[in-house]
Amino acid sequence: MIRRLGALGLAIAVLTVVVVVSIAVGSVTVPFAQVLEALGGARTSEAHFIVSGMRVPRTVSGLVAGSCLGVAGVLLQGATRNPIASPALLGITAGGGFAVVVGVAFLGLPAGAAVWVAFVGGAAAAALALGLASTGREGLSPVRLVLSGAIVSSLLGAWTAGLLAIDQRTADDVRHWLAGSLAGRDVAAVGPLLPVVVAGLLGAWLLAGQLDALALGDETAVGLGQHPARTRLVAAGIAVLLSAVAVALAGPIAFVGLAVPHLARALVGAAHRPVLLLSMLLGPAMLLGADVVGRVVARPSEVQAGVLTALLGAPLLVRLAVRVKSPA
């Protein structure tokens, strides 16, 4: 219990520091006193424009998107009992991204619909990956499931690139978003999504006990009065929904949903409730941290957060692919 509280306190402290840094640091240097003034409501300066107009919105977007990704990762890893599962590796993120490019950029659907378009695309891509993985002769193994998802992702990524190559004008608008960036976010876009996010996080919290039972194996779970198939479906549905929110807010960001649950489990053990809570805090810490590093690493230009999360998370994938205990 003390360990859990300690980990929780640590995560809150880290997240607080990252949020403060995210508001104080950027590709343009603004003195901290001016940052405080701008936050206090001084509307005249250039600092106000940079801090309130740009840094606060991207910080808020990063908080929401990061939480969604962290929790979605926990749900997927729990539902599939697969430590390599994550929104990006199951094709959900790429499916959402492709659907948004087609629906919003090419068919002209309103930007507010992005989250639902991403939900449909993400669910379809995950279903394709699942179908592909279950045709195997030795059935559904963790590695095969993730391999199928990764290949579905590369297919959708290639098609997205192809679409954008044809239409250069749309490409310039979309390309930045596609690399997984928090830059140029609008706070107004976050508000309408909040009910969805709250519902998703609440649903995840309620599922935690059932996921714990699932971790003991399907037979034990049935013995405990659970319905494994139903739990899996609901958990996957919520995970896709939360991933869709993240895609709509920050573009297709990979490896946050993979790495954060592992970090959380390393800190507090395998029980789902504390892991969920911790992932909700560590997800935004990782995403915003990557965003801040991206702002300063290539001044005066910026590197998208998704690039840095990939740089951090991809080695973990290599390690997991080799180490995971399961029949190939």
Next chain:
Amino acid sequence: MTAVTEAGGLAARGPTFARRRRVLVVVGLAIAVLLAGLYALTLGSSDLSWIDAAAALIGAGESGAVFVVRGLRLPRILVAVAAGAGLGASGTLLQGLLRNPLGSPDVMGVTAGASLAAVLAIGAEVRPLLLPAAAAGGAGLATLVLHFVSTRAGASGARLILAGIGIHAAASAATVLTVARLPFGRLGAAEVWLAGSLHARNWTHVTGVGLALALAVPAALTLVRRLGLLELGDELAVGAGVPVRATRIELLVAATILAGAAVAVTGPIGFVALGAPHIARRIAGQAGVATLLTAALVGALLVLAADVVGQRLFHPTPIAAGVVTAVLGAPYLLWLLHRWGRR
């Protein structure tokens, strides 16, 4: 291969027929590459007739056409053919070595490693002629990591590919990061290159990739005989007198140089190294040298065709050859995965 022929010699004309067919396939593909190249000579911002293009190629005709054909279009076509051949050959070697139908340099992060090294080299302002060497170095590093993963951790099959996908993701991210940090003047070169485009290739590129291929193709052709024995399993290969360890390393080096040189002059052109060996095995069978040659020719044809399609499909908006191969090749990868699972 001789052993196979002798053993099958009793079964009447089967083997001779198969061999004749392989020769036919190789010759036919070579002619197809030649014709496609000639056709590509006639295409561009101003179209020429076949006759004008052929005349310009040998230096006859008006000087404008000669310049366009010999100075702009011919190097582009030669780069496409050489890069495609390198990718096809590299994929054949790697798929055999890793005993894995999805084990191609583009899926497994080898070309991504080459991209990273090439972008770093562009940033360091090395001479264009040295770019293939840098890219081969990056490809080599990625291959080394893969090799380490596959031998030390005993990973095989799906795990190895997943690890390769991880290496690919890391190297790609590092490439984007490097490009973002490039000084403004070098940005254009890096971005054009990263799209996998054959736009504005010149004779320096041809020389670079040509030198690398001249080095690696003969090596690949001699190695591929031993590869056939390796594919039977290490123990049988040792029994047949193949130095397994040395052969593995030589194969890795050859595959790396082939992929690295191709990537260095065109940027990352995906799915050719993956698809060409499969197509080659379908039409030429599993037959060492013939499969390798067929895969190289199929690769050349694919890249050339992708470039022509990219130039013509949405004319006048050009599309990079790498985009064309990715859009068409990605579903093929999905299908391969599906079939691999059912096997």
